Amino acid sequence: MQATFYIASAVAVLATIMVITRYNMIHALLYLVISFLAVAIVFFILGAPFIAALEVIIYAGAIVVLIIFVIMMLNLKEEAVEQERIWFSGNTWIGPGVLSVILLGELVYILVTSATPEVSHQVIDAKDVGRSLYGPYIIGVELCGLLLMSGIVGAYHLGRQKKKVVHRFLEKTE
């Protein structure tokens, strides 16, 4: 069990590192799927099989597919990869890297110095989650509904192909 956890974790971290270092978007997305799958395994180990399934379906499935669709729509070619390479080079890494490492260090420090209880091995299945969702968290569910609704409306509104507007004075009148 423990070994599985560590392996899955290592895969997740490595896959994520690969994600963030790719120049090609599709490659990155494929690594992202691996990372999500690894995390799904971690969920399963932690006793959340329902969530593991959700992770696979929604993250590794729906969201990644959505992004791929958009990439396809944009019809990005080799130039995009080149562009990415140019942007990516140099010491742009240093500042963010140091900042993030400090943040991580602080997190780890906090976690390590505090008491370390064990994870309980009770499996919490979809039924428990459902009870919770439609019990005390019903308001949250409602709000999620609204959020998704507005997400759809917003995406539709924003995604419409409008006439290109560069500047209102330069706008072509047809």
Next chain:
Amino acid sequence: MIHLLWLIPTLPFLGALTLVLAGSSLPRRIAAIIGCGSIGLAALITLLIGYEFLTTHTRAYHDVAWSWFAVADLSVGFSFHLDALSLVFLFVITFVGFLIHLYSVGFMHDDEGFTRFFAYLNLFVCAMLLLVLADNLVLLYLGWEGVGLCSYLLIGFWYDEEKNGYAARKAFIMTRVGDTALAIGLFMLFGVFHTLDIQEILTKAPQLWSPGSQTATLIAFLLLGGAVGKSAQLPLQSWLPDAMAGPSPVSALIHAATMVTAGVYLIARMHGIYELAPLAQLWVGIIGAITLLIAGCSALTQNDLKRVLAYSTISQIGYMFLALGIGAWSAAVFHFMIHAFFKALLFLAAGTVIWALHHEHDMFNMGGLRKRMPVVYWTFLTGAGSLAAIPLVTAGFYSKDQILWLAWGGAQGNLWFFVAALTGAFITSVYTFRMVFVTFFGEEKTHVGHHPGRLMNVPLIVLAVLSLAGGLIELPHTLGHVTLMSDLLGPVLPSTVLRAGAESSEIVIQLIAATVALSGVLLAYILYIVKPAVADDIKSSCYEVHRLWYAGWRFDDLYNVLIVRPFVWLSQINKHDVIDRFYAGLVAGTEYFGRTFARTQTGVLRWYIMGITAGAVLILALSLVINP
């Protein structure tokens, strides 16, 4: 009859009101009738009241027109107090005022501001009457400021000339400096007595203060400040010569006969306080003595006929102050009255000369007018004689002699005062007859344009008679011993105490005074008729002194450097208000910070995320440090 007292200031006021409201639409004739008529009626009522006052032996008459304002323990009425002192002033103001009004009808005949002139003049008479009739110091202050206003308006009457306006402003501001002292004096008096009623203060003062009391001295000095400003005494004298920018009748009425003697009135009125403050009273005398000397010296050097008279006025008021300073109260009032007659006469006559010579002011451009304008010559000569105190025949001799005598023989007199007064008398007769000889003798230098009509001659003659006969109401022991004036003022003003053992020397002093006056005339005769070259020699050999005196001892320059320029400089340099700079700085600072922080708004998304991250790092770090 005496209950008609309220009419005396009311009539000129109504006259002024009518003239102001009617404006220039009024025909000249009617304006003249209103202007002179109101004063004439007032003068008539004054005469009647005076007659009743004298025959019934009234000591004082009190009349409340209405209660002006009353707050807490302060109660001020618009109320009048008539006693012998105010009666004398009342008589001079209305009577001389009336004569000057009459004269003005002729003098101002062709001026386009005819109505306006009479409106101001009437208003002035009203204010002056309020001043002398006031039973409380606030009403007195009203009159005091009112005459100041009219003086301002009348000096600047010919406002086309910018310098007339400035002369008017100077007069107003300089007298206002004195008024400030007077106002502070009023506050102090109220603080002590809880009333501003003059009679009440005078009765209470000896009960509250012992002679020499500090408060009394301070208050007396403050009142003196007011008097000095109004009466053009040292150190606030320099406005009067410039005030000659006004029309001559104005100079005669305001700047010779009445307004400038308001200071004398004030001190005489508040004599009770000065008696309790010997130091202040001594200073009244000292100021008078110094002023009469320096103004006399300045008068010696002036070429402008009216400026000579102006300095002479300052000098003569110096005599009155000297008299007040030595406790010769009734002598001061007597000299005031006689001075009003002859100085008004001199100004009117000078005005006629100037008017006849097309506004020629320089007397060295005149000459030979004796034959051309005989009436003016004779009246001017009478006035000049009176001013120079020619013995026996002129009224000026009697009034000035009294002061000279008391400066020596009075209990508060001393040698210094006497010498100063005597020197002043000598200087007076020199410059007076310098004026007479230069203007009326020698050859004619400017052609006489127009001749005065009867309207202008009659007041001259009346005033000339008064400056001769006026002295008969008060004659010294040695010559007839008439004491009408001091008897009249007796109930109001204390009589002067003589120094022990000095009585016998009165005749000697009189002889000295007469000699000095006559020798002054003689000197003037030698210098300006017999040997004019000598006068020029003296002038050029003492050029510096001459210039200093000519410029009125450079007091103007002194005040310019000390007060006016710093004030204007301060005001100009701060025109844009340094305090506003502070707020402008505040605004600039805010804008600067705004712009600086706006620069962090780069529009680059990654910077914002960086900011958020840095914030998270910081907060976590803080929580670790603070709460490990």
Next chain:
Amino acid sequence: MILLWMIVILMAGGVLAGIVATWSTVWCRIIALTSVILDTLLIGWIWAGQEVSLQPGATWIAEVNLPWIPSFGISFHLALDGLSLLMLALTFFLGIFAVLLSWNEIQYRTGFFHFNLLWVLAGIAGVFVTLDLFLLYFFWEVMLIPMYFLIGIWGHANRQYAAYKFFIFTQASGLLMLLAILGLYFVHGNQTSVYTFEYSDLLNTPMSADLARWLMLGFLAAFLVKLPVVPFHTWLPDAHSEAPTAGSFILAGLMLKTGAYGLIRFALPLFPGPAVEFAPWGMLLGTVGIVYGAVQAFSQTDLKRLVAYTSVSHMGFVMLGVFAFTEIALQGVVMQMITHAISTGALFVLAGALYERMHTRDILQMGGFWKRTPFMATVSLVFVMASLGLPGLGNFIAEFLTLLGAWPASPVLTAIATAGLVAATAYSLRIMQKIFLGKDSHTHVLPDLSLREKLILVPLAVVIIMLGLFPQRVIDTARATVEISDKQQNTTPVPVRGMLSEKGGNHE
């Protein structure tokens, strides 16, 4: 109830005038004029029916007390006493002229102008009668915002700047007052568990001296800025010089008086202890204001700016008098509020009239106008003389009483303030000299005052003269109020007062 009506008439008149203006500007002006005249008649009727002298301690002449937001202890409480009566009469009286003044001057957005004008008046009237601190703040804002529009829309060239400056100064200080009001509200609530904004309840709130000091400073901030007292005065010259004539007129005549009124009605009675502590500084500020304003006025070349600085100088007398804590001085202050409103307001009218004719406010470009406009010159003379405190005109009574009353409190400061009158003479005469005296070398068409202008200036001149000769009626009307606030200050322990006069004497 009549008080409510007075304010409602103004507000409703404003709305109506604003609406009617779409059809007819003349009717808009007539409606505005009618509503102000109606109010003037109402207040005149009250005053006429009033006993000459109110008995000390008498209840209010008129009172309205309606619950507004009872849960917060806010009520719509208006009350009228002698002081308020005078101020209201002044407000409505000057309001008539403000409408008349704009008859020709305001040619665009007439409806909105009159709406603002009447609402400013309503706000000012409200401040003068309110007895609820929340309502006070409400009216304080009601008079502020329309005034901002008056300056910002119908002002002269630099109006935006002036309007912002005016707004920020008054609003910032007003917010400090709001803070202090809320502070007082909660302190009182904590002490007595009665949460109320009612003035009479808050009067004797027990609190620590420190707290009282801070709360008083909050109130003072609003009132001193409005007055204005010297370091906070710089909005005034800008606002005055840029505002339209009616705006300057109301600003100088009425709005500044709300500061003075606030001091007398609110700041001092609510915090008697700290007020006594502050008194020497208050008097010092007043004196500095008198002298500083006068010196500043002397150097100005913009006529309206000049008059604005004379306001600063004159309001210094208010400070001096209020913090002298004597009945005479307070009467002087009340008188000063009225006479300054009239004399300075009239000077602004004259400045406006000259601007209408010459299209400049620069006095260096004027001169010698007496010959062509004798009537204007004569009227100006009256107001210029009033402004330098000539006896016989109302301002003299005010300044004399103030100084006389302030003398016992601090002789040195009073003496300096008196000397300030010399500077007042200098700047006042400068106005006459530069505009009306001197050579007339201008080619402008310069007609004398029109009938409408005469209709404004002549009554003002008559009133200022009447106030100078017969001030007793005003003094009697204000007596009850003044005596009460005087008494309140006198209840403070004697040693403090002794110290006060000594301290006052030593401050330079």
Next chain:
Amino acid sequence: METIAVEYGLVLAGTLFALGLISVLVRRNVIFMLISVEIMLNAAGLAFIVAGARWGQADGQVMFIFIVTMAAAEVSVGLALILQIYHQLKTLDSDAADKMKG
């Protein structure tokens, strides 16, 4: 059965979060930024699951579901925005969209 210490789960979540953060900060391509945000959201969700597992409660999973919902909505709106940006600016460079700089 061996147990897993909670901190390991949390350290994993933190690591993933930090990696996502680095990427967000470094990348200029908007799509990459969006991907990185997904990584971070996922890491946050992981932390919730770990916490839920520690207490044996369903709440952590509920939270994860909310996060997923939010992520879905965010991605859909975000992608729509990306499309717009690309159409307007002809690039995916986030730095090009700096019209609101101060």
